[in-house]
Amino acid sequence: MPKTGIPPAAAASRVTQDKWVAVRAALREAGDRFADLVLSVPDPSVLATKDWSVAETAAHVTGIAMNYTAMVSEGRRPLPIPEVRQYVPVTTVDTIHTGLNRVQLESFPERDPVRLAARLRGAVAEILSITEHTDPARVVPWLGDSRLPVAGVLAHMVNELLIHGWDVARAVKAPWRMPEDQAALFFELFLVEIGRNGYGHMLDDDRPVRPGRIAVEFRSAHTAPVTFVLESGVATVAEPDVPADVRVWFRPSTMNMVLFHRFTHLQAALRGSLRVWGRRPWLLPAFLRKVRLP
Incomplete structure (x- = not known):
């Protein structure tokens, strides 16, 4: 995951018309299901x-959905929750919970499930309307001075x-x-594309840089198969024919749950949803200490 990007020849874009159609359908469907779920909870x-x-x-x-209506817009639009603006360019995976997420919740005090479900449905509909005729590969600024195609922003929202x-x-x-198929969109359109x-600064930390590759x-x-390379603290994306130290097979839904600390690697392995092998599989923990999610 390069701070400034890498030459396009090093890794092909995952933003295709088929995936654009899929991520839009997934956002609409998952948004409706989430809203229905929240409305069904007896005690919020x-x-x-x-x-x-x-x-x-x-x-x-x-x-998040409300602020994404501004992030995916082709023109400059103010964030619906403007208090988070100062946190957007400096957020890292290690500070997002104590910074941006905390301020967003404090600045958006709505807690009524009925109104929240309505606001969520409205924000999702607006995102889809705003992006209906946009180029899904159009790159926009995201958190921590990172860069994402619009399709990647929608994939992140689906994962949330x-x-x-x-x-x-x-x-x-x-x-x-x-x-x-919905969970896979996060890997393809968000992780690979970022x-x-x-x-940007998303992976910044104070730990010593691990030498080597x-x-x-x-x-x-x-x-589609892909290889991530971590070399001297900098992560990049390459095609799968690059010699690999570690090989990982995964079920997308389980991988996302592992990345966001809902399942452990052992739990995923015991479910048969994650397999690790290769010539140096013991290097995976060192890789994941740098290439990580909140």
Whole structure:
């Protein structure tokens, strides 16, 4: 995931017309399901995560969708929650919870499930309307001075809905589906594309730079193979024919849950949803200490 991007020849874009159609359909469907789930919860004060109630989780997801209506716009539009503006360019994976996420929740005090569901549906509809005729490969600024195609922003929103939908559903023992084709969009259109276009300051930390090179190839039944390379603290994206130290096969829904710390690697492996092998598989933890998510 290069800070300034890498030559296009090094890794092909995952933004295709088929995936654009798929991510738009996934956003509409997951947004409706999430809103319906929130409306079905008898007590929205029940904890959905370690720190957030169902209502707060819904407000977090809704706030992201609201601000994305501005981020994906082709013209300059003010963020609907303007208090987060100063945090957007400096956010890292290590500061997002104590900075941007905290300020967004404090500045968006709505906690009524009915109004939140309506605001979420409205924001999703607006995102889809704004981007109906846009170029899905159009690159826009994202958090931490990173760069994403519009399709990647929508894929991130789909993942927020899927992950936090799981949080809410688990809290109230309700069913929740995480379709593999929808989950795969996060890997293809967000993770790979932020690597191709530049991750900015998102992976900044104070840890010593690990010398040497680690190449990790990722494969699944729902994504095209790709290799991420970490060399002297800088991550890049390459095609899968680059020699790999570690090879990972994954089920997209489980991989996303691992990346966002809902499952451990061992739990994923025991489910048969994550397999690791290669000539130096012990290097994967070192790779993931740098190439990580909040």
